[in-house]
Amino acid sequence: MADGDVLFIAHRDGIFRYLCRIVGQEDARELTQEVFLRVTRAGTPQTDEDGRRAWLFRIARNLALNHVRDDRRRGETVEMAVDPAVQPTQPLATALREALDQLSPVDRDVFLMREAGGLSYEEISFACQLTPDAVRSRLHRARLQLRSVLKGSLNGRQDQSWR
Amino acid sequence: MTSDGRESAEVNEQSCQVVASLADGERVDPEALKRALEDPAVREYLVDLVALRYSVATMSEPVQWRERRSFLSRVGWMAAAAAVVLSLTAGYVVGQRTVEAAPAPSVETFVTIGPTAAAPKPTRVVTLRPGVNWTEKEGEQ
Numbered sequence: 001m002a003d004g005d006v007l008f009i010a011h012r013d014g015i016f017r018y019l020c021r022i023v024g025q026e027d028a029r030e031l032t033q034e035v036f037l038r039v040t041r042a043g044t045p046q047t048d049e050d051g052r053r054a055w056l057f058r059i060a061r062n063l064a065l066n067h068v069r070d071d072r073r074r075g076e077t078v079e080m081a082v083d084p085a086v087q088p089t090q091p092l093a094t095a096l097r098e099a100l101d102q103l104s105p106v107d108r109d110v111f112l113m114r115e116a117g118g119l120s121y122e123e124i125s126f127a128c129q130l131t132p133d134a135v136r137s138r139l140h141r142a143r144l145q146l147r148s149v150l151k152g153s154l155n156g157r158q159d160q161s162w163r
Numbered sequence: 164m165t166s167d168g169r170e171s172a173e174v175n176e177q178s179c180q181v182v183a184s185l186a187d188g189e190r191v192d193p194e195a196l197k198r199a200l201e202d203p204a205v206r207e208y209l210v211d212l213v214a215l216r217y218s219v220a221t222m223s224e225p226v227q228w229r230e231r232r233s234f235l236s237r238v239g240w241m242a243a244a245a246a247v248v249l250s251l252t253a254g255y256v257v258g259q260r261t262v263e264a265a266p267a268p269s270v271e272t273f274v275t276i277g278p279t280a281a282a283p284k285p286t287r288v289v290t291l292r293p294g295v296n297w298t299e300k301e302g303e304q
Contacts, residue, residue, distance in 0.1 A: 136184075
């Protein structure tokens with residue numbers, strides 16, 4: 001199996017989850033495939049698995065930034081709503097999407113790479129071109145902000161889960 | 164805020180980062196973790212952090228990669244198209260270079276003189292006579 005295929009199978013879901021929360025589900029699917037098309041064209045860097053994952057997320061982040069920028073130029077808004085037929089009512093998910101929109105783009109990327117992509121601080125620092133300390137700091141700030149916005153919803157979730 | 168309050172907030176933030184590092188699978192100093200977990204606010208932060216993570220994980224349905232085949236086929240088609248374009252371009256370039264590199268055709272005239280070749284017969288015969296002035300004058304031929 002080619003390197004690109006191995007990477008696709010190993011990281012497609014993480015990349016998709018990350019992109020999904022930035023550009024929406026439909027565009028995330030396209031962009032995820034675009035990430036791996038670029039990998040196929042450019043070849044895989046000679047590094048360890050963590051380095052490859054960080055490299056993939058860096059590509060994904062750049063694609064997402066370009067996508068959002070292009071949408072803004074066209075005057076389109078990024079629609080992040082999920083098909084209601086698929087997910088009937090998820091107030092927490094909606095609140096979370098709105099809260100994520102309130103974060104700065106870099107804080108949001110750092111947070112999503114950690115929570116949706118499962119990247120380590122070191123990997124995030126490579127993908128976002130930040131120092132590990134900056135990653136730690138931004139992640140903490142993003143969590144505090146999200147926690148503050150979602151306080152009621154998170155408590156509801158906890159009550160629901162742990163009863 | 165008093166200086167004690169600021170100090171407390173800093174300690175709290177450091178403690179929050181310690182438990183966040185633990186939750187994120189990063190390296191944590193056990194003593195610092197122990198101190199951090201003694202603070203009820205930090206424990207609450209850890210609980211919220213876990214809840215937040217759970218919320219992010221369940222924000223949307225897991226994607227079904229039904230387009231895996233189409234992805235590969237897209238890659239295949241693009242590779243085939245790239246190969247065709249590459250071959251055409253390479254053919255064109257090689258053709259151009261061949262034309263440029265070839266020397267201009269030279270035109271050479273070969274005169275074959277066979278062993279039987281003979282000079283044409285004279286149309287006028289001038290006999291050389293000693294003492295005759297050969298300078299042409301008007302009226303003479």
